[in-house]
Amino acid sequence: MINNHPTADMLTEYSTGALSLAPVISITTHLQFCDRCRESVASLNALGGALLGECEAAPISQQLLADTLDRLDAEPANVFEVEEPEQPFLDPKLEDQLPAYLHKFVGRKPLHWQSLSSSVSVAPISVGESNYELALHRLNAGGRTPAHDHKGMELTVVLKGSFSDENGMYHEGDFLIRRPGDVHRPAATQNQACICLSVLEAPIKLTGLKSVLNPFMKFNPS
Amino acid sequence: MTPSKTVKGSMSDQNGPNWNDLLVRVGSHQDKAAFGALFSHFAPLLKGFLLKGGGLDPEHAEELVQETMIKVWRKAPTYAPAQAAASTWMYTIARNTRIDWLRKHSKRDQQTDELVAEELFDENETSSPFTALIQTRNAGHIKTHLRELPQEQLQVLTLMYFQGKSGQEVADELNIPLGTVKSRVRLALQKLKLKLSPNGEDSNVVFAQ
Numbered sequence: 001m002i003n004n005h006p007t008a009d010m011l012t013e014y015s016t017g018a019l020s021l022a023p024v025i026s027i028t029t030h031l032q033f034c035d036r037c038r039e040s041v042a043s044l045n046a047l048g049g050a051l052l053g054e055c056e057a058a059p060i061s062q063q064l065l066a067d068t069l070d071r072l073d074a075e076p077a078n079v080f081e082v083e084e085p086e087q088p089f090l091d092p093k094l095e096d097q098l099p100a101y102l103h104k105f106v107g108r109k110p111l112h113w114q115s116l117s118s119s120v121s122v123a124p125i126s127v128g129e130s131n132y133e134l135a136l137h138r139l140n141a142g143g144r145t146p147a148h149d150h151k152g153m154e155l156t157v158v159l160k161g162s163f164s165d166e167n168g169m170y171h172e173g174d175f176l177i178r179r180p181g182d183v184h185r186p187a188a189t190q191n192q193a194c195i196c197l198s199v200l201e202a203p204i205k206l207t208g209l210k211s212v213l214n215p216f217m218k219f220n221p222s
Numbered sequence: 223m224t225p226s227k228t229v230k231g232s233m234s235d236q237n238g239p240n241w242n243d244l245l246v247r248v249g250s251h252q253d254k255a256a257f258g259a260l261f262s263h264f265a266p267l268l269k270g271f272l273l274k275g276g277g278l279d280p281e282h283a284e285e286l287v288q289e290t291m292i293k294v295w296r297k298a299p300t301y302a303p304a305q306a307a308a309s310t311w312m313y314t315i316a317r318n319t320r321i322d323w324l325r326k327h328s329k330r331d332q333q334t335d336e337l338v339a340e341e342l343f344d345e346n347e348t349s350s351p352f353t354a355l356i357q358t359r360n361a362g363h364i365k366t367h368l369r370e371l372p373q374e375q376l377q378v379l380t381l382m383y384f385q386g387k388s389g390q391e392v393a394d395e396l397n398i399p400l401g402t403v404k405s406r407v408r409l410a411l412q413k414l415k416l417k418l419s420p421n422g423e424d425s426n427v428v429f430a431q
Binding site for chain 2: 008012021024038040053055061065071105127
């Protein structure tokens with residue numbers, strides 16, 4: 001049972017195409033787990049379709065259809081059966097723990113896991129996004145992250161395992177929104193490591209530690 | 223609810239051709255006549271949609287219309303009429319084409335490499351029969367109530383859907399508070415009887431592109 005979802009506003013901006021790359025990826029990842037939000041998005045898309053259907057038609061050049069058909073003739077048949085691109089850098093052990101949707105992003109370039117503490121590591125995922133940092137976080141079984149607060153928005157999708165913080169317990173598919181000023185101290189459950197996808201908007205700083213030691217938090221768009 | 227009636231009335235134009243069926247034919251038979259019929263109907267709508275979005279001159283708009291229709295041809299075999307009406311499916315393709323075009327032509331995100339919007343959104347998901355039923359019902363509600371929306375709600379929806387503007391950008395453009403934009407969207411969705419996941423706790427989440 002998934003208890004934490006993107007807001008209706010976020011889903012709307014997702015459907016209308018207003019969101020940046022990394023937030024889009026985090027929401028599509030949540031949709032891999034959540035039928036309810038997938039239905040919401042389908043409804044919002046249907047509204048887009050209706051607005052398209054009702055919109056004022058603009059006359060098009062007469063030869064546009066002929067041009068388009070010419071271009072289609074130049075296409076090989078069955079182009080839709082494109083081969084899945086290879087994912088040369090996808091670690092097979094990690095592959096099993098991620099929804100298939102994420103493979104193409106995670107497998108594009110080598111992942112560099114950095115230890116943030118004895119129990120937490122992070123690997124940035126490069127998607128050509130300049131406003132947000134997209135990353136995988138791994139919390140070892142029973143591990144705790146240092147308490148930290150957020151200067152910018154952070155979105156987290158639990159991919160595997162579960163973790164908890166002061167506010168509750170989060171399971172696979174849960175979508176968490178941390179706002180600037182939120183302070184929390186997540187901990188993984190005892191028997192299983194937890195892997196999350198995160199989207200980070202701006203640096204976050206540790207509370208009670210020198211910022212130099214702050215693990216997550218170098219904002220490093222990639 | 224009378225499902226059979228709703229299906230017919232909502233997913234296709236009662237008096238016109240059935241666009242869903244034509245799209246299926248394009249996918250299953252590479253039927254160029256069916257494609258031509260879809261093109262004649264949707265290309266002018268797509269152009270109107272893109273022009274209304276602003277930022278495009280008519281020539282570029284036609285370029286994007288063509289690109290969208292070529293993708294429609296290529297992707298038609300993956301089209302599932304139970305999941306979405308033809309217009310909805312085309313809307314997502316047009317939206318993705320616009321996103322890619324804007325990213326290619328913006329100063330920011332220059333390093334953006336081969337990722338395209340289609341890969342980010344991943345529309346090709348299967349849905350349950352239950353989802354299909356909900357979609358059919360939604361399409362009926364939208365069709366019935368869209369024309370009844372107050373102008374101010376329609377305006378906000380138009381800016382968001384046609385121009386891809388965020389709530390904040392719409393607020394700036396109309397010179398109204400973000401909360402007003404959000405409540406207009408919410409009222410419109412209520413009027414159209416579209417139920418979104420109830421987690422819609424209001425917040426100042428802003429994700430500008």
